Amino acid sequence: MNIYEQAGRNQRWSLVLITIFILFFLFIGIGLDHYYGAGLGVPFFTVIAFLVAVISSYSGYLYGDKLILSSTHARELDLNDPKQKQWQNVVEEISIAAGIPLPKTYIIDDPDPNAFATGRSPKNSSLVVTRGLLDTLARDELQAVAAHEMSHIRNFDIRLMLVVAVLVGSVALVCDWASRGLFFRDNRRSDRRGESSVTLIILMTWLITVVLAPVLSQLMAMFVSRQREYLADASGAELTRNPLALAKALKKISSRVGPTRSINQGTAHLCISDPKGELAGAKEGWLADLFATHPPIKKRIQVLEEMAYLK
């Protein structure tokens, strides 16, 4: 699959996900109306849930990147600092190689090496690095990291990831809200012993959905993110024509196992390596894979070295 097909697929997936989430919110709302709504005469909760879904996905799409930038305390580069000027140069070089507009560049004062990209399209994107990354990596390795992130931008991975981040957040919120409601269930309506078994099954499904949705949406976010890392590694290497530089960079990043404190779990799937630190590639196996936003770093390095015909 080439990068243009991937870009098209990512844009379609973004739409599909939004649709699923809106339907999911409707389902939650209908369930709440079934519990409480009968006295009101209007599907009060359904309308609320639908509005929450539409407003949160739309505003997330528009302002999610700014929210993420401010939550990580990212600030603009200081071009008088030679290291930051070098990074700015590297990003400009890679944007020429990728043939996309120059993303806005930001830095986070964190000693742990990491980087991420966000935004909704190549025309509207931001690239963030930590101070630690600039201090740890050599020029060609910085280039490799920039190329990896630029591929996420060019692929529209950033849009999909932004949508996922916003939706996972609002699912957690709404499910929390809905399950709290269950404990305050109105006793007026406890005289419904005659309910058919079909209604009961629907009710059970609704309950299970409310309980499981936050976990499932997290798992889905991780799956979506893992899938995209190998492709970004590969197309990044295609831009620099130097897969070994990225392998070297990943080795250096993974040897610094400290967590990136300024990046919280909500943004983890955007980063070049898992900001949780200890998880960065140490564990393997399907269970560790299931709960990781990134494939094991060892495997990524191996794939890159194979690209350079080293193995």
Place this chain on the structure above:
Amino acid sequence: MFGWIILALAVLLILWLIATYNGLILLKNQSLNGWKQIDIQLKRRHDLIPNLVETVKGAMNFEQTTLTKVIEARNKAIAAQGIADKAEQENILTGALRQLFALVENYPNLKSNENVSRLQEELSSTENRIGFARQFYNDIATKFNTAQQTFPTNLAVNAFGFKPADLFEILDASEKEVPKVDLSLK
């Protein structure tokens, strides 16, 4: 009935011609744009060189010939016309700059000079930009050429008057040379 089939075929043919023509125009403009990107980066390099020479001149009195060579190569590169000539002159300039930076290594006070290291970073970034702009141009131009040469588009190309785009190749003999590997144990 027969007339309708002919008409349908003619309409299909015209639609195909329109699609082919537009596709080729898109690629042609993309490769022209790619070429302009190279030009922009080359100009950036030409603008940086006088600064560099000015900064290192004092400390490198003994290397006057190298400095003159760089300036000369720069002026020739600016004056060059046409893709092939331009590519050749730019490659000579690259060689001259590389020589200059190799010499800078011999002057510790230059190496530690902040202005020099800043200029060095700017120039190596410019070299990379030129490299990446060429890579991007060559990729697009290759796509354009392949589109022109593959069947059935090649049948329409002559009628439209498209010509294959020149690729930016390495013309400098020293860069083409295969590096010699010395296996004797010293």
